[in-house]
Amino acid sequence: MSHADHKHHVASLPLLWATFFALVALTVLTVVMGTSDQIQLGWLDVWVVLFIATVKASLVALIFMHLAADKLFNGVVLVSALVFMGIFLGMCLMDSSNYLAEQQAYVEGQQALLGPTGS
Amino acid sequence: MSTATEHSHAPHAHDEHGHGHGEHLPFQAHHFADMQQQFEAGKLGIWLFLAQEVLFFAGLFCAYAVFRANHPEVFHNAHYHLNTLLGAFNTIVLLASSLAVAWGVRCAQLSNTKGIIYTHVFTLACASLFLGIKMVEYTHKWDEGIFWGAKYAYQAGAAPGHHFHAWLQPTMLVTLIAGGLLAVIGLAKGKAGKPVAGWTLGAIGVTVAAIGLGIIIGQGVNAATSPAAHGAPSEHAASEHSASSDHAAEEHAAADAVPTPDQASEPMVDRSGAATDSVPAEKTAGPDEAPAMPATPPINVTQANFFSIYYFMTGIHAVHIIAGIIALTWIVARAAANHFNSVYYGPVEYVGLYWHLVDLVWIYLFPLLYLIR
Structure with missing residues (x-):
């Protein structure tokens, strides 16, 4: 094929800036979620924080790294690495429930500690 | 063209470079049929490299996940030592750099060399700003005896004999002066008609000087947030102290299934024995808190484990930043030599993709290390 007819995706400046501001807003949101005493979600906390991080990562991958407009195969390479990472982490975490007794004791201890002071 | 989503390389774009179709472009390797094929092969290569990077960091994230899942109490206590504001600031610095790199790729696609530079x-x-701030964070921890593995010996406030922060001031001065000098020499070279040497030296100068700027910002933020950031650790140090003095009493109460508040808040800070006291810590979470499994030996997981993971993950990430600095400087030098245009800009795109991945890793590291509850 002649190189006269190929096309490159050029991201528009307003899109790049909008992505940046969305990323900053999500960073502020995750700091507020992670540090505010008003918003306490308990065990959900880490998942909410990870969900926000994943939204941010997707924005960077799709727009800054051009995956949204790129050849599908480049995205397949990245996603397959993430799938294998998921399998790896999942396998390694399979025995975590064996430590539940210790964690339960810790949670009870925390409640005993935090109960009176309420901090 | 400013908001166009597709930029077509019309034949006239090639005429500017003075070549026909049968001819090789200056940066076309002979084994590629055309520039498009070369670009796409390079891009697939860099994506495969990034996939490898994801799997490489997966090992570190796995260590993190396993330790956190098994011992959330250790992670919960450890995060008091991290300054969330500095972490958030560094996150935004990296996001801004990601925007700049994406913008730079756009400039390259539009043959805007000045924009790339x-x-x-x-x-x-x-x-460099990121690294300067990280330097402040690291030295602050080292002065409190927060090291990795067996070297962990936490003491609230500066520990005697540890004066790493004393190196920050000279480092700041040296980087600012040396960076400024390099930038001035670069400017002079540029004015003297040597754009490549000029921009390369200028870029290195800015890089070096920004480390000093990062140290100033890091120390400023650290000082400003000091009371808030240290409320928890000092409380924490107090409970550590009472825990060690009440140690004997606690041993008698070891049969209790529910830990005392002291144990819960500070389950194993004196585990290393090198801190304020040298009492070996029998009061670990292991046997006390899991009476259902008396045969299990005490699991030697302490805050030192958290900080080993912390230093390893942030340290490897910093190594990636340094590698990125070298690659970005190379791009500046080549852009100054006028190598890049809408037909040939592969290296700009590849280095940009790598830089975005470094940003991606930090997007996960920040909440996982700094925002634990």
Whole structure:
């Protein structure tokens, strides 16, 4: 094929800036979620924080790294690495429930500690 | 063209470079049929490299996940030592650098050489700012005896004999002066008609000087947030002290299934024995808190484990930043030599993709290390 007819995706400046501001807003949101005493979600906390991080990562991958407009195969390479990472982490975490007794004791201890002071 | 989503390389774009179709472009390797094929092969290569990077960091994230899942109490206590504001600031610095790099790729696609140089020099400044702030964070921890593994010996406030922060001031001065000098020499070279040497030296100068700027910002933020950031650790140190003095009493109460508040808040800070006291810590979470499994030996997981993971993950990430600085400087030098245009800009795109991945890793590291509850 002649190189006269190929096309490159050029991201528009307003899109790049909008992505940046969305990323900053999500960073502020995750700091507020992670540090505010008003918003306490308990065990959900880490998942909410990870969900926000994943939204941010997707924005960077799709727009800054051009995956949204790129050849599908480049995205397949990245996603397959993430799938294998998921399998790896999942396998390694399979025995975590064996430590539940210790964690339960810790949670009870925390409640005993935090109960009176309420901090 | 400013908001166009597709930029077509019309034949006239090639005529400017004075070549026909049968001829090789200056940066076309002979084994590629055309520039498009070369670009796409290079891009697939860099994506495969990034996939490898994801799997490489997966090992570190796995260590993190396993330790956190098994011992959330250790992670919960450890995060008091991290300054969330500095972490958030560094996150935004990296996001800004990512924007600049994406913008730089756009400039390259539009054959805007000056744009490539400006965006990449800005990115270099962000990279060094990040490292300068990280330096402040590291030295602050080292002065409190927060090291990795067996070296962990936490003491609230500066520990005697540890004066790493004393190196920050000279480092700041040296980087600012040396960086400024390099930038001035670069400017002079540029004016003297040597754009490549000029921009390269200028970029290195900005990079070095931004480390000093990062140290200033890091120390400023650290000082400003000091009371808030240290409320928890000092409380924490107090409970550590009472825990060690009440140690004997606690041993008698070891049969209790529910830990005392002291144990819960500070389950194993004196585990290393090198801190304020040298009492070996029998009061670990292991046997006390899991009476259902008396045969299990005490699991030797302490805050030292958290900080081993912390230093390893942030340290490897910093190594990636340094590698990125070298690659970005290379791009600045080649852009100054007028190598890049809408037909040939692969290296700008590849280095940009790598830089975005470094940003992606930090997007996960920040909440996982700094925002634990």
